[in-house]
Amino acid sequence: MSHGSFVFTSTALRSFQLDEVDMLERDNYKKKLASRKLNGYQLKKEARDRVSLRSSVALPPAICYDLVIQNALYTGDTEAVQRLFPKGSTTANLIIEPQGGDMRWVARGEGLWSLSYEQELTTPLHITAGRGFTDSLRVLLQRGANVELAPGGTTALHESCETGHPECTKLLLSHGANANAVSEEGLMALHMCTSSESLECAKHLLQYGAAITARSLGEDDTPLHVAAENGLPEHIELYLRYGAAVDKQNDQGLTPLNAACSEQQEAHELERYFRACKLLVEAGSDVRTIDQDKQTPLHMACKHANADVVDLLLTHGADVNAMNYGCKTPMQMILQSVCYKTSQRPERVVRSLLNYGSVLVWHVALPTVLKHCGMSPRTIEVLFNAYARLKITDSWVEAVSPEVFKEHQEFYESLFSLAQTPRSLQHLSRVRLRTFLEGRVLQVVPNLSLPTFLKNYLLLESRGYFH
Known part of the structure; x- marks a missing residue:
């Protein structure tokens, strides 16, 4: 660890002294245990006394600015992590404040503002879990890193799921991470599984008791909503096996099917969203459910020119002439999108609508x-x-x-x-x-x-x- 990384105040020195005392006590305790002279009552009493002592002098985690430590964590240098976070130390729960970030205006006093970098606090556990450095993560957990720390509003488990690192996710869960922990934004780890790489993360979460019916605090989305929005058919299939409800509506009135059809879709994503919608429809999702703007899945599928989804919805009874709050039919939705969707063969959508009885445009x-x-x-x-x-x-x-x-x-x-x-x-x-x-x-x-x-x-x- 480089010199000058921390300011050794009297409080910090007191903390180190307590660490030393604690280590001596632990050593004495092991010797007593080995000699078999302590009965069960004495063992329990000493354990309670030690916990009481540590909780009474516990200090908030220190903030680390040491670039040597940060470099070891951000590069996944396991040997350096072992050296910088020795056994018996309390440094595994340091708070990291990375340099840089986005610029924002910050109030410095009455009427005074300055343009400063927006910092996001994190921990060694977050850094290694979010980058898939499993070996370094394991070292930190062995050194007593707290899996529930969330200085930036999310836990390390949220980070590993968001970036799709299943081994890190499993490791955190096996060390007691709460599968249903809620982030500052009201999201659980399952809500962070938004990519195809996160499928195994989702499996681990469910195996460790993650709630398949959990709702986000912001938009009232279930994990199935999130999977549908991101066009993840494998996630949808998994969640349905665990009993996810296909017709739950969020605060905008969207079911997972509505959500899948409403999401912006590029040409290379059409097939993936079609498979997602097909799974939801086959599981019993109502193709005529309207959202708060009275838009059906068909309206949105037409807007995004996904011809296969349009055919799927029409085949299962979608109303070809339904009107939304703006009095627009599915035909009007596709015609307004043609100029942006020429590569997605919008004529297929128009043809399907006409063959299912769409009213004609006024001459x-x-x-x-x-x-x-x-x-x-x-x-x-x-x-x-x-x-x-x-x-x-x-x-x-x-x-x-x-x-x-x-x-x-x-x-x-x-x-x-x-x-x-x-x-x-x-x-x-x-x-x-x-x-x-x-x-x-x-x-x-x-x-x-x-x-x-x-x-x-x-x-x-x-x-x-x-x-």
Whole structure:
């Protein structure tokens, strides 16, 4: 340990003296125990007296600024940790105040503010557990580190679960860490399992008695909500086996299914969220549950253009024409998102909604749709082919930017040519049949004795042009 790391005040010296006395007492106690001259009553009395002595002189943990100690902890140097935290010392419960951090304004007095680094207090146990340094963590636990210390608002168990280190999690639990400890933000360790790497952590927590029905103090989320929000199908499957309730609503009215559909989803995450939703639906989650904004899972799945989830929800009875508080239907939700989701094939969502009986967009609003969805010609094609006639005017041409028109010139030329040419008899027959079937298109068309290309035509499969 480097010199000058701690200020040895009279209080600190007194603490060291007490440590020395305690070590001498412990040595004498072992000698007496070995000589077998003490009966059971005397052993218990001495143990109680020692605990009483230590509790009466216990000091708050010292704050460590020693960079040598910090470097050993942050790099997982187990040999250095063994040397810097010797047996019998009380340094395993030091409070670490790392240098740096985010800048924030701090009040220094009446009317005085200064820009200072925001420090987060931590402990050796937190540092090693949060970085997966299992050997160093084991040394600290053997040196008597307190598993329940939470100077920064979270325990070391929270840290190990948040960063997904199952061996550290298991080690902490085996040394008495509380699986249901609540952080300063009202979260339990299960709420911190937000990545695929944390699955084994979640298993250990449940084996050590973590409450599967635990609610976060902030948003009233269960661990199942958290797993659904983060699109973690393996976690969901685990929690369901432990009896998690699929239709519990949080303070926003979201069930785990609502939460999964509401979360922002990138293209590479769609399949993972689909599997998560599939597990919840198969476990009995209600696909028509509305949140505080009267939005159903279908509204949100359309907003995020997850076509597989949309199909899943519609297959299990989702209301294709449900309206939220803003009077928006699922069709309006997807059309507002097309410009941001072109890589996720939004035309698939529009096609599914139409095949399940979605009401059509008011004809007068089609130029606006063309303006906002023009960069996805296939979406325009699928939607516009649901109409028997299109009253194309100059406003339609003006709605398509020159850049979009140039990129998809052949498609838009075929669309604008319909201003002088009526739709084909084949198209009119398709619209007539679909109108007759209403919301039963997908129940009837696949069972018709027709060639596959005609079935796909009736189901509005896009072809890249209008005819």
